[in-house]
Amino acid sequence: MTRIAIVGVAGRMGRTLVNAVEQDAGATLAGGVVEPGSSLAGVDIGELAGIGKKGVAAVDSLEALADDVEVLIDFTAPKVTLSNLAFCAEHGKRMVIGTTGMSDDEIAELDGFRNRVPMVFAPNMSVGVNLTLKLLQTAAKALGDEGYDIEVIESHHRHKVDAPSGTALKMGEVVAESLGRNLKEHGVFERVGQCGPRSDKEIGFATVRAGDIVGEHTVMFATEGERIEITHKASSRMTFAKGAVRAARWVADKDSGRYDMQDVLGLGD
Numbered sequence: 001m002t003r004i005a006i007v008g009v010a011g012r013m014g015r016t017l018v019n020a021v022e023q024d025a026g027a028t029l030a031g032g033v034v035e036p037g038s039s040l041a042g043v044d045i046g047e048l049a050g051i052g053k054k055g056v057a058a059v060d061s062l063e064a065l066a067d068d069v070e071v072l073i074d075f076t077a078p079k080v081t082l083s084n085l086a087f088c089a090e091h092g093k094r095m096v097i098g099t100t101g102m103s104d105d106e107i108a109e110l111d112g113f114r115n116r117v118p119m120v121f122a123p124n125m126s127v128g129v130n131l132t133l134k135l136l137q138t139a140a141k142a143l144g145d146e147g148y149d150i151e152v153i154e155s156h157h158r159h160k161v162d163a164p165s166g167t168a169l170k171m172g173e174v175v176a177e178s179l180g181r182n183l184k185e186h187g188v189f190e191r192v193g194q195c196g197p198r199s200d201k202e203i204g205f206a207t208v209r210a211g212d213i214v215g216e217h218t219v220m221f222a223t224e225g226e227r228i229e230i231t232h233k234a235s236s237r238m239t240f241a242k243g244a245v246r247a248a249r250w251v252a253d254k255d256s257g258r259y260d261m262q263d264v265l266g267l268g269d
């Protein structure tokens, strides 16, 4: 049984993760962490998740879990995740990281832990999105240099704080890489006013924030006369949470390194 602690346990993903761990026969709930000073410290994490008492009280400091936990699952915010990685390096723990919205510098800092912490870091833990990344590779290789314009459109709930989503950026990177393009050079993240016609090689991004949309991503390949759209729609956060628990079980016996969901699912090249 993999002993898992959930950081950000009172959040949208945190509460869903409590359910997912509880439903997984190979994993057990060893702890839940809320923000330092939170009034939710001491509350049973099963109650936080709406599934009744589980006998595990939320704590507001990771130190309290140092002896009890093998893998941390962290869906919080960039700075919180980086500080938790330092804890894992110090205490020999493993980590599954779902947090998105990191800057290039923050990703470099995360990467600096790859020799000290076994970690799975992926902007989307669902099986469907990770399969979609493979489909995008195939589509981009077949179409991208044949005059097809590529656009990435994503929609999420009104509470999401980062844009474009981590998944949209990953999709853009996969497509760009398949075409030998650099997303830093060819990504277009804003069009407003007299911005002129698109260039052939740009990869455009558009963001929708509305209501309770769990997460939807479309990559469009459009040319004169036809358009192909590859779409993934998540209708429940459980799809991300189940993937994260699967990743936690997978990373429990891995050496230090930075892995992603393609590794976990055996979808790598």
Ligand SMILES: NC(=O)C1=CN([C@@H]2O[C@H](COP(=O)(O)OP(=O)(O)OC[C@H]3O[C@@H](n4cnc5c(N)ncnc54)[C@H](OP(=O)(O)O)[C@@H]3O)[C@@H](O)[C@H]2O)C=CC1
Binding pocket: 007, 008, 009, 010, 011, 012, 013, 014, 033, 034, 035, 036, 038, 075, 076, 077, 080, 097, 098, 099, 100, 101, 122, 123, 124, 125, 126, 162, 166, 240
């Ligand atoms: N990889 C994937 O598959 C997915 C990734 N995500 C990503 O996960 C992240 C979280 O998303 P979501 O659950 O919707 O966001 P929420 O805001 O609902 O949850 C984040 C939680 O982290 C808590 N938190 C903040 N600081 C700390 C701290 N120091 N210690 C412990 N907990 C802390 C927050 O508490 P408080 O509210 O009190 O600040 C909040 O409860 C985002 O980056 C999102 O993009 C989301 C879904 C899927």
Ligand SMILES: O=C(O)C1=N[C@H](C(=O)O)C[C@H](O)C1
Binding pocket: 100, 123, 124, 156, 160, 164, 165, 166, 167, 168, 214, 215, 216
């Ligand atoms: O914040 C969310 O909700 C989600 N975030 C992830 C992202 O930024 O790609 C994954 C998922 O789409 C939900």
